[in-house]
Amino acid sequence: MLQPQKAGLAAIAGNGEMIIADAMRAPLRAVAANDSELTWRDKLSDMDLAPDLGEDIGSLRWFRGLGTFAALVALALALLPDFAPLYGMAGAVPTEAEFEESRAQMIMPLALGSDSGKKMAATDAVIALAASPERPSITLMATLGRGDSFARVLQRAGVGRDEAARVTSMVSGAADLGAIAPGTQMQVVLGKRSSRNAARPLDALSFRARFDLNLAVNRVGGALQLKRLPIMTDDTPLRIRGQVGSSLYKSARAAGAPADAIQNFLKVISGQINLSNLQSSDEFDIIVDYRRAETGEVEVGDLLYAGIDSGGKSKVQMLKWTSGGSAQWFEASGVGKTRGELGRPVNGRMTSGYGMRRHPILGYRRMHAGVDFGAPHGAPIYAVTDGVISYAGRKGGNGNYVQIRHSGGLASGYSHLSRIAARNGQRVRRGQVIGYVGSTGLSTGPHLHYSLYRNNRAINPLSIKFTETAQLAGADLANFRAKLARLKAVKPGAALTSLRGSNSQADEPKREIDRLTMSVPRNSRI
Known part of the structure; x- marks a missing residue:
């Protein structure tokens, strides 16, 4: 009795599933039968414009998706913003007053003569004093900014236009104004003025015009006089020797060689030997252009000589030499190599x-x-x-x-x-x-x-x-060998001895790497 009942229930369940499936397919058959009655909007809404391009490659549906992708890419490129530069007015040269007004709104470092901040006029709430006492003299520091002029610095400090022009003419006869480094500080002393509507007269001006020269302008007997104060300097090159050890760079830095000089040294000797073949017992020999003043300032120049010694014999000797108007590196025998790209044969x-x-x-x-x-x-x-x-x-x-x-x-x-x-x-x-x-x-x-x-x-x-x-010959080769001999005759550390008039030996840095913390690059000064 139970088995026929189960069979009947299964048949009823099967018929029910068929009835439900037919009911779900009925709307689809109706849509297919009435497909001709659909509008273009209905057909467009049913169209798959973004199919998976990884399926049905080459079919009409795939090409339709490819067209959608291409259209989106073209739209993105069309909407790409323009990053062209914005050009100012050509030929518009500002006047001196316009330059000063714009300079007051610049953002500049204090070390380069910043005087940012536009000055606003007083309001009605400010009551002017009938009279106020003035100091007989004013002492201040003026800084030469980048792109600044010598006369403009004096005028900003309070010197009158005519007097600033006279001082500029006096200084230009003793030093090149264009060679004065940006950031140079000038001590200015302004005297008592004859009236409140007149500029204060310049009583004294002192500054460093060059690495080896101080200039001072003083008022003596009512007239301005220029005084040159030479600074004793020493141009002995800095020679640093030491063992390669586990790392040539670290050993040279520990010996006090400047980082830039070591990088140039490695570049030069790598063209002569394989750096991986260097032994820890090999010795490096670095000679750098070096200049120091009795006041303590230091200028570090370019690498002059690069050498590697092995077993007491010179393995690499490279000297920088100018030949034919261009500087390049030559071996001790006078043979030099130039590497690079060929020039362009025509402008086109x-x-x-x-x-x-x-x-x-x-x-x-x-x-x-x-x-x-x-x-x-x-x-x-x-x-x-x-x-x-x-x-x-x-x-x-x-x-x-x-x-x-x-x-x-x-x-x-x-x-x-x-x-x-x-x-x-x-x-x-x-x-x-x-x-x-x-x-x-x-x-x-x-x-x-x-x-x-x-x-x-x-x-x-x-x-x-x-x-x-290139092979040096004749007088050029003789001068080359003479310079090489002079550099190799310099004793390591000879450039670090004290100068006459400098600080005491106890105040001197013990290592050159400590001295370089207060040094400046060549053509710059502190």
């Missing part, structure tokens, strides 16, 4: 790069063994670096052609010139004009075809970096 934009391309005249694909620069007819063409002219004349499809032979197996070629300004065998310098842009040979218009060769094989001109070797 690159129109065609290196590689395979369809020739504009011949009509088929072939190797374009160079770089084309678009430039107007007659524009000058420059040598990319020093070399010797190995060919200058007509050369087939290249038209008027110039080739320059450089060191290291490199050679550069310049094609389609309108006119050649060099001759065979001529030695040319980097940036020298060797010809002018034209359209000779196989060319569709004025341009320069620039090519580069290494051992007579064409290479991409944009990827090459050159290394040029």
Whole structure:
């Protein structure tokens, strides 16, 4: 009896599920049957405009989603804000009064002569005194700001315009006003004025005009007189030696070498030896341009010499030397190397790069063994670096052609010139004009075809970096060796001995790294 009842209940349940499923499908069948009666708005609302682009790739639905994505990207780019610079009025030169008004509203460091803050006029609540006593003299400190002028500083301190001009003329005869460092402080003493409507007269002015010179202006017998107060200085280079140890940088810093000098030292010697091959027992030798005054100020200059000694013998000796108008590093034998990129042959934009391309005249694909620069007819063409002219004349499809032979197996070629300004065998310098842009040979218009060769094989001109070797000779080599001998004769720490008139030996820093905390870079002073 129980089993037939269970079977009947299962059948009823199954029929119920079918009835519910049919009831859910009925609206869908009705929509499908009446699809032709839907409006375009209903169809658009049912359309999936943002499907998953990872599904049904290549279908109409996928391309519809791709179109939505492209439209959103285009909209975002169209709404991208403009970050172009905002330019002020061209040619509007402010007057002196306008400059002073704008300077009062600038935000500047106090060390550079800040006098920020616009001064407001008194209100009706302020009652002026009938008379007030004045001090017979005023002593103040004025600071020369960046972009400031000497006369303007004096006028801000209270000196009259005419007297400030006279003092400026006197000082300019003793020192270059443009060389006075920003932040230089001037002690100004103003005397008693004859009336309240007149500016106070300048009684005294003192300041440091140069690292080795103080200037003082004093009023003597009613007239201003300038007095020069030279400061004793010492230019002995700073030489620092020590063992490499576990870290060359740390050892050099512990010995008192400036951080900038150590970084330049590592850069120089890394071009001569592998730094990883240095032994802890090797010794470094650093010589830096150094200047100090009897008043205690110090100027630290550039690295002059970089050396590495191993086993009592010099392993690396590099001296900075100026040859041909440019400074570079030379070995003790007088051999120097210059590394860098080649110069630009013409002032113009690159129109065609290196590689395979369809020739504009011949009509088929072939190797374009160079770089084309678009430039107007007659524009000058420059040598990319020093070399010797190995060919200058007509050369087939290249038209008027110039080739320059450089060191290291490199050679550069310049094609389609309108006119050649060099001759065979001529030695040319980097940036020298060797010809002018034209359209000779196989060319569709004025341009320069620039090519580069290494051992007579064409290479991409944009990827090459050159290394040029220079050998000093004659008097230049003799002067070089003399300077090298003078620097190596300097004893380590000789620049740290006390100067005549300086502070006592007990007040001197024990290590150079302690002294550098109160030193300033070259061309700056404290």
